[in-house]
Amino acid sequence: MSAAASSWVRHDITDGVRRGIVFEVLVRRRTRAAVSGRATVPNDASTGGAAGSQPPVTECDSSELSHLLDLSETTISPGQEGNAPARSLAPMGSPELRLYDRGAASGPLSPAPESVGAGVPVSTTAFGDLPSVKAMGTGRAGIVVGFDTEFTTVDGARIIDSYQLVTPDPVDPSMMVEVVILPPLGSGARLSLHTALWTVVVAAELWHSALVPDEVGPRGVPRGAFWSDDWQERRDALAKLRVPIVLACHYGSADLTTFRTGGQSRELDSLVRLTSAAGGLVTLLPFRSQRGNENGHWWQSLSVSVRDTMSQAPAGKKSLAVLGEACGVTKLDVPEGWISRMTDYRREHLDEFLEYGINDAVIVVEYLARLWGDGVVPPITLSGGAAAALVDSGSSYLGASSPSEFRRKFAGLVDEDEGVEAVEEGDRLSFYAKRGRNPLDGAAAQLSSAFARAYHGGLNSCPMPGYYPTPTVDIDAQNAYPTAMALVRDLDWEAGAIEEVVHERSLTVDDVSSAATPFVGFVSFEFPADVAHPCLPIVADGTLVYPRTSEGVAGTWVCGPELWLALRLGAEVHCQIGYLGRELGQDGGPSLSLRHGVKQLIDDRNAAKKIFGKGSLEEQTLKTGVNSVYGKTAQDVAEQRSWDARAQEMDSVGGSAVSSPYHAATTTSFVRAQLLATMNQIVEHGGHVFSVTTDGFITDFTVDEVAGLDLYGLDEVLSDSRTALTGDPSIWEAKHAQDGLVNFTTRGNVSLSPGGVCAHNGLKAPKGTVPDSAEDRELLLTAVVTREGRVPNGYTRFPSFQELSRTEDRKDFLPSRVERSVSMDYDLKRQPVMPSMTPEMVPLPDGSVEEMATFTTQPWERVEDCLRARQIARDMAETGCLRTVAEWRDWNLKYTHGKGRRIVTPQRAVLMSIVMAHRQGVATIPTLADRSMTIADRLDWLGEWGLGTVSLGDWDNARRPERASQMLPIDTLDPYLDRMTSMAPGDHPTDADRLPY
Structure with missing residues (x-):
């Protein structure tokens, strides 16, 4: 046994087993x-x-x-x-x-x-x-x-x-x-x-x-x-x-x-x-x-x-x-x-x-x-603590005496044993079902489901790939998400949260009179050809695509802020189904519980900064709290799954104490609308936007020039929010500035200028490389500009929590090597404008130069065009890359003259689109909504229409948000939908009801 220093007192133990292994214990005070x-x-x-x-x-x-x-x-x-x-x-x-x-x-x-x-x-x-x-x-x-x-x-x-x-x-x-x-x-x-x-x-x-x-x-x-x-x-x-x-x-x-x-x-x-x-x-x-x-x-x-x-x-x-x-x-x-x-x-x-x-x-x-x-x-966790702080401040603001009363007033949720069974078990959203809660009533259920479908992530895009040896600046929206949260008006869930239902008509500015109007709808659209950045997203291929039209798909679920902006950009927007929320009033104005809660966190952060110093533990803790509150409102709104070690299975994460589809979806819609309005006005004023990422963008406009834009009226709204939160109306700040920019894809750009941008697009730097250092920048730029295919980028990983805690084939905390190659190609969320493409020569740290295709982009006409273009690029990335003008011309040849997707409406596509329309809340088919019938019986009824069969998995997956982009246009489905929606539960289709396909 070892002999320790005199300050330690030593004794031996065994681990609960007679004559087991002896461990030496050293103790000191x-x-x-x-x-x-x-x-x-x-x-x-x-x-x-x-x-x-x-x-x-x-x-x-x-x-x-x-x-x-x-x-x-x-x-x-x-x-x-x-x-x-x-x-x-x-x-x-x-x-x-x-x-x-x-x-x-x-x-x-x-x-x-x-x-x-x-x-x-x-x-x-x-x-x-x-x-x-x-x-x-x-x-x-x-x-x-x-x-x-x-x-x-x-x-x-x-x-x-x-x-x-x-x-x-x-x-x-x-x-x-x-x-x-x-x-x-x-x-x-x-x-x-x-x-x-x-x-x-x-x-x-x-x-x-x-x-x-x-x-x-x-x-x-x-x-x-x-x-x-x-x-x-x-x-x-x-x-x-x-x-x-x-x-x-x-x-x-x-x-x-x-x-x-x-x-x-x-x-x-x-x-x-x-x-x-x-x-x-x-x-x-x-x-x-x-x-x-x-x-x-x-x-x-x-x-x-x-x-x-x-x-x-x-x-x-x-x-x-x-x-x-x-x-x-x-x-x-x-x-x-x-x-x-x-x-x-x-x-x-x-x-x-x-x-x-x-x-x-x-x-x-x-x-x-x-x-x-x-x-x-x-x-x-810190973020969990921040959610608790929001419950505390929100309860005070809304006059709630308990967390359960706060949930009722804030998100329209009650415990499972309260209220009515407003939602069928299979249609319950995981964020509340996992926590043993239900919507307050049918209106709350309908509205929450609609906003959950309209919840999308951040705006990330690369509108101008290439090399730009000119001054640019990376501008951030100051506290973008807290600022947006402070604009979200509370709803009166207890009075019936739906003020008005909009069905099958075009929207006007009167329907969405302000960016803060609590509206959500399933819409189809067409933007004018001169709009540089359409603002209504469609979820496709695991990302957000912003096409000029919704042609080829039934539509998309979107929230008030982006709808407001779309109408001001001149878009024609047709609403298949939409809901206007009933606003809750407070002291003669709208109720803004999130503004109250976020302001308390910001005030306390400023107090901590004054007392303990900028960058202190206390100030940084509250900064994390401010920044994490949005994530807690969005927790499991788009269903998240994680490893449940106790059950040894993947399961829904479940909502937080402040999860709310309405607040989360409207908040992130506000941030996207702010960026898209800014990008459009910069282009209108002769400027350029090279990249946009979540809450900021790279442009050749100065901060002062950006601050001078009115954002079609959104600037005043955002400034009011900033003033309410901080006393300062400024909404923009410069984050990075650089004299040269290599802009290769979404979340991928680098400058050799000290303090300039350096975003790796998932490319891991070699061990020991200091982030954002000159070495880091040179390595990234060289890898991107000299590549001839995917960039080899192996790394060391440690086991996941699932691997560490599973009861069978459990791993210890030991490293393993992952060999992979990463594509640095432009991701084609927007269409390259081929006539604009030029071969720019990028200077490398060693004095040599390499070609990089540099070009502008435009919105895709249809989301289907985008998906086909991305698939061609993926196929080409298996053996090469898209870096030079010649390589891009090869891609364009395949895209322009290659085999396209057949425009057909096979029975299976019609059948699944009908199921999606019902499950997405776009149409209501009485028999499919009849809760007295089992799901199996409802699926059997669908099979009687001669379009094929639907499995339980098909039924479950049809409600997933990304499936909306796979739904055929409603007018294609109308011949069957008209018959199905007019048929009473219990009735069955006859030969006269079945249409030939």
Whole structure:
């Protein structure tokens, strides 16, 4: 066994198995003191040689991994943990607010072996006093245990070198209890989660916590305190005698996968209790862990909630070093050459190994204390906390006394056992069905479904591919989504949310009198030929296409802001079915609960910026809150699926506390309308738009010139919103400026100018390349301009949460190599104007030049033309690329003279279009809407029309938003729809009803 420094007290444990593997436990207690800065673990010894053959990132601790990975975020709704009732706590803020840290405010402390780092003075103003922060936090007391591991990869397997856990002393929280558990050196042995946590319970004497029942002691509780002959009764009784722990880590995919599972009968598999959220692993509710001793006389009971600082950190500030700096605790470094050989480092430099490892766990605890308060259960994620803040402010604004009343007033939702059964089970939207809710009534159901179909993502396009050696600027809409949210008017769900139904007629400006008119409709359209950027999107080929006409398809679901703009651009818009929402009034004007909630978050962010400084943890936390609220309103509106580890299947994510199709769809429609109005007016005034991405665009107009555009009247509306939120009417700001631009596709452009744009279109830079650096820019530009086909772009990936938590064929957290090639070709969302195409020569960093076709584009006439063009380009990308003028002429030859799609209406297409029309709410067929019939009976009835058969899968998929673009025009379907809609339920078609095809 190893001999540790004198500050550690040593003992041995086995993992619940007689004569099992012996683990060495090291425990010490140190005074907590805030520190800042960055240091290196001292080590005078040689590193002992170079790193192993595998890249260092594969053999280290999670703190070294978290900032190197591409982490997709899955939003979730905040859960309610079942811990003990909250007690009064000190407000959130810096650790110096704790009584036992008061001394740190008087000046820096010198590092001392008995203290956790060195102290620096920081602001003593309580972050937690801000209204938004109060609402974001849980306010519940908890025992927070920080956790980290060190490991080494050897021959494709992970060797766990140590488990580190820390927690404040429950009696004297000025002391931090630090625990390191060491498996036999290089053995591959793993510890169970239960044993690791109970080791902390004993080391910190957590039974002294006010949150732990009096019956609990170092051995747990005696059998007689809870025993019953009924297994479930004694299990529930033991659960009440638990030690509640919040296990907090940094990037849990690396650390939470180090525990042993399956070693004993009924041994807890903690991974199936977890959920992936915001780049981390968390629990939505606590899970139980119970274990008896060898003779069953003593039992240990734990209630475990899991939090991950990856889900608690502002965007761009998720590395453990940054979190340590934010909370005043230094992130230590391992000397060069050792991070890939932590087993050797432990063997040869144990003291330094222990200091390095335990420090990461300390950062986790102190960061969460700084953010939410000492000994407080953190919210599941920052975005979930922001949603809670919106519920709090919205409840106050709408006069709601509870979250359920807020949902009723805000989104027209009630619990499943309330109201009427307005929606058939198969037609319920997952965002509310997953949460056990229903629309308030039939009008709420109809309107919510329509807005869910009209919910589309951001506007992303590349109107002018090529090389432009002229000054351009990247201009952003300031806080585009919060600004748009502040314009969305609340609906009066309780009075009947539908004010008017529009059916089969052309729309006029009177129907959509303002961009904020709460309107949604299924429309067909035609824009004038001189409109550069049509503004009504059709979902096709997994993206948004903006054709000049809807010819060839039945139509598309769209919201008020884009319809308002389309009418002002002179478009002819025919509405097959549309709904005008009934507005809710407040103080003589429209009710704007989102404006109230967003303004509170912005006000608190500005207060935090003033108190703690721009870029501070507090300011960045609230910035993340402001920016994430829109995503919470849109959560699962377009059905999202994620891995449910407990059920071992993919399932709907479910809505958040503020999910609302109406608010989400109207918000994103506002942002798209703002950009499209701006792009059209820039073109009208002789300018150019080269690229547009979500909330900004690249143009040759200056910010002042863009600010001078009236956006057909939308500028005034947006400025009013900005003034209400911030006091400043400005809606635009410059983000990047450059003298030369290589613009190759959507989300793909680069300039060699320092501070210019550098968007990779998914192309991963080599490891070690600093983002946006000169090296990064040169590599991207060279790869794009010299390519002769797809660009080889392999990368290292780590297993997904599904792979880590599945019960069969489970993977460990080990890297694998993915070999791929990425197309950098223009994506053809708009039609190239071939006469405009010129061969521009792009200068490369090495002094050579390469050709890049440069051209303007125009909207496709029909979405079908776009799809055919994109397929031709995909086929060509298998053996080459579209970079030079000659290559584009080859594409154009195939497009112009190649075989097109046959324009036919086969029976299958007619049948599926009829099903889509009904399922999309465009037409109502009485028999298909008859809830007294089973789905199978309804499908059998469809089969009687002689058009073929419809499967249950066809029926389910027909309601998906992207299917609207596959629906044949309504006039093609009318001969059958007229007969079907006029036929009463129970009647069956005869030969006279069936039409020949």
